[in-house]
Amino acid sequence: MKRFQDKVCIVTASATGIGFAIARKLGQEGGKIIISSRNQKHVDAAVATLRSEGITCDGVVCHVAKDRKKLIAFTVEKFGGIDILINNAAVATHFGPSMGITEEAYDKMVEINIKAPFFLLKEALPYLTKSQGKVIFVASLAGYTPFGALGVYSMTKTALISLTKSLGAELAGSKIRVNSIAPGIIKTKFADAISESEAVKTNPSGRIGYPEDCTGIVAFLCSNEADYITGETVVIAGGAQSRL
Template sequence: MLRLGPVSLAAVSLRTMSSQVTRKLEGRVAIVTASTEGIGYAIADRLARDGAKVMVSSRKQANVDKAVESLQKQHGTESVSGVICHVGKDEDRKRLIKETLERFGMLHILVSNAAVNPTFGPTLETPESAWDKIFDINIKSAAFLVKEAYPHLKKTGGNVIFVSSIGGFTPLNLLGPYSISKTALFGLTKVLADELAPDNIRVNCLAPGIIKTKFSSALWQNEAAAAEFVNQIPIKRLGEPDDCSGAVSFLSSDDAKYMTGETIVVSGGMKSRL
């Protein structure tokens, strides 16, 4: 008979506790938009690691296929699926919800991560078409996606997490309209938190700082610009996508069951007050 000494028993106990902690989203189903790279991919990966079934999405089939293949290798074919979704298109939003329900049967978590920024420059020189695109995708589409998900989140007592930005608190240089749209997400979070609380749906927000992704490359690929940002960060480094994922997992879990209408800032200490 195999006998385990105190150290071995402690190790087994720790492994068991660790397994329980990392599966805190077991049995739940999540949608993450714009999740084939960057912050969205890191969030999808973390939610799957913590036990959720995850539907990833983006505008291009090739990107969806690549992300699904990578995530399925890590978490299993039963845990991850994907679908094309341009969040600015009503038919795509509907299909995203429909295919999630067909694949996984229910919906508990909606992470609205999709955003655009088609222009850089002074705010008053931003063309009207860019303003329209920014607010159409970053705000209006986020609200309408929640509208599509609402009947299903109501059944499960679900969660909505909007991904905003530190720029919503402190406007980023030459990104005025984008920063304004991210401030508006704080307002959308507050409004929907109040309206959906009677249905046991929580609505919270994540505000990342300067995270090294393809989307934000214009802010950090230039060494001088990156150094200037690092000077504003007490932790003295730029963020990585995975730095954001744990906060979203927390907001999606019962650990945050008494939180709604709040914004968690993940910025390395960059100033974050309106």
């Protein structure tokens, strides 16, 4: 029996990058996957790829700040419940000195990176309570050690780490486990603004990370093997130092 046989898994921002890699991993281990993204073409392409690999999946266009109810309703209609929620969607709307950010850009980062995952979990809570579900927030190494020119983004990821701690304890009585991962520099479109050569030069492992580097620990944290782990954040950063 595969670890996630017939488990219903929502992965936000999962048409590409880390989200897609996590969706594929959970699907390879038997999960029924809901792909979501703001772009219909990207959703369709991701679903087609996973289905071609024999993975049970469907997809829906979803802006996590606006379409949370739609995402939950679509998932329940397609697969009957929710077992695993991966909150991966995030934005970085400002690159440069923090004091140069506009209020609009600040609000958008807080809305997508902190508010949206919180309220998506709240929306899914009745189903997660029934299934004794698993929740993963995708935070960042920046939540421990702020990335240069990404001060406000880093702050939002620190908030996710704190949220993981508080919700891990709060929801433990409902048998819902809440954990996070904190990737370092991962080769995705999201990280294009960061120099790959500089990341390789400064990382103790001597390489940049890849989306697949994040999938094994997510699968472990969502499995019964991690039944006594909640409220924790696992750094995936090739030895880069993390402090808070």
